[in-house]
Amino acid sequence: MRKPFRTFDWNVRNCGWRGHVTWAPTEAALAERLRVETVVGEAWRCLRCGSFIPGEPHGRGPAEDAPIVLRGRALRDAFILRLLAVERGIRGVLLVALAYGIYRFEGAQNSLQRLFDDYLPRLSPVAEHAGVDLQATGPVRLIQKALETDPHTLTLISLGVLAYGALELLEAVGLWLMKRWGEYVAVVGTAVFIPVEIYELLERVTWLRVVAFALNVFAVVYILWTKRLFGFRGGRAAFETERHSESLLEVERAAA
Template identity: 55%
Template sequence: MDWSLLTCAFTGHRTYAPDEPALRDRLRARTAAGEAWRCLRCADFTVGAADGGGPADQAPDVSRDRHLRDTVVLRVFAVERLIRVVVLVLGAYAVWRFRGSRGSLQQIFEKELPILGEAGLDVQHSRILSWIQEALGASQATLGWITAALLGYAAIELVEAVGLWLLKRWGEYFAFVATGIFLPLEIHELIQRVTLLRLGAFLVNLALLVYLAWTKRLFGLRGGRAAYEADRRNSSLIEIERAAMTGPAKT
C-alpha cells in the first residue's frame, strides 16, 4: 500500500516553494492548466500555487513512505489505548456505584441464589458466583482502593494515548516503560489460565514494545535518536532532490 498517496487522497497534498532557484525548478512544472508543484508527501505534481514558501531548511516536516506508515501504526495503538481508558473509567464508575448499593445487591443475591440452585446451577462450585460473593463481601475501603487503582491505570493509558497520537518522543518512551511494567503480570495471568482476551492483550502489548524499540530506535537501538532523525530527514523529498542535484559522491 502506498501510504503517501492514500493520505494525500484523504487530507490533500502538501506543497512548498523553496527560495533556492535550482531546487525550486525541480519541484515546479509548467502545465497547460497552469503552474504545478510536487507534493512533499507523495511526490506527485498538483496544479495550483504552492501552500507556502521560503528557505528549504524551513520547509514543513511531512512524513512520507515508511515514516508515514509508522505514524498510522502509532495512532492505531493510541486509539486502542484510548478504548482501554474508556473501559477502565466505566469499570471504576461501576465499582464506585456498587459501594453505595452493595446492601441491596446482597439481599437480591441471597434471595435469588436458592432459585439458581433449583434451576440446576452448581452454586457451590460456580466460579462466577464465587467472584460475586467475594465482591459483595469486600469492605468499603477495599472497593475504594479498587476504584482508585482503576482510575490510576486509566490515567497511565491516557498519557500513553496522548503521547503516541502526538508522535512525541517522550510518549514513545512512556508507552514502552508503562507497557513493559505490566508485561510480567500478563505473563503470570497467562500461566494461570489462557483466555482469548488475556492472550490478545498480551500480544498487542508485546507487538507495541517490539515495534517501538525497533522502528523508533529507542534506548540507542540501531543508532538511537540521531540515526532515526537522520533517516527521517534523508527520506524527505527536498533532501532527495538536493542529493539528486549534487549527484553521486566521487571516490
C-alpha cells in the same frame, strides 16, 4: 499468491485523504527541480507523494522553513501508532468506567448483599431441578467474593483501576499525536504489565489473554525498533537522520 498490499502507496493514500503539500523554496537550484511548466501553467511537486500539482504552491520560503511531511515508511509507522492509540484509548475508557462501577458498588454494597441473600435461596431449588449447583458456579462465587471484600480494599482497587485507565488514556493521546514522550510512556507503561500478563497466562490460558499479551509485546518491540527509544539503534539522533533522509525535499536538495 496475490499480495494486494504489495504495491500499496501510503503517500498517495495520505494525499487522497489530506490533500497535497507543495512548497516553493527560495533556493533557485532546488526550486528548478520541484517546478515544471504545463499547458495550464506552473506545477509544483508534492512533498509527500511526488506528483506535480498545477497551481500556486501552498507556501514559499527557504527549504528549512518547509513543513515536515511524513512519507513512505514514516507514514506507515504513523498509521500503526494511531491504531495502537485507538486500542489504548478504548481500553482506557473501559478501565475508567470500571473504576466508576467499583466506586458505585462500594456505596451500594450493603443493599446488594441483602438482595443477593434474599434471591439466592429462592433460585437455588429451581437450579437444582436443572442439575445446577448455584453455590458452586463461577459467577455466584465471584459475586460472593466481591460482596465480602472490605470497603477500604474496594476503594484502593477503584483508585488503582482509575490510575491504570488514566495511564492508558495518556498513552493514547501521546501515540495519536506522535509525540516522543507518548512513545516513552507507551513502552514503559506496557512493559511494566507484561510480567503480570505472563503470570496470568501461566495460571490460565484464554484467547483474550493471549491476544492482549501478543499485542502488548508487539507494541513494545515495534515502538522501540522504529522510534529508537532509550538510545536503541542510535537513539534520537539516528531517528531524526533517518526521517530527513526520507524527506523528498532533502533528496531533491542533495541532487541539486
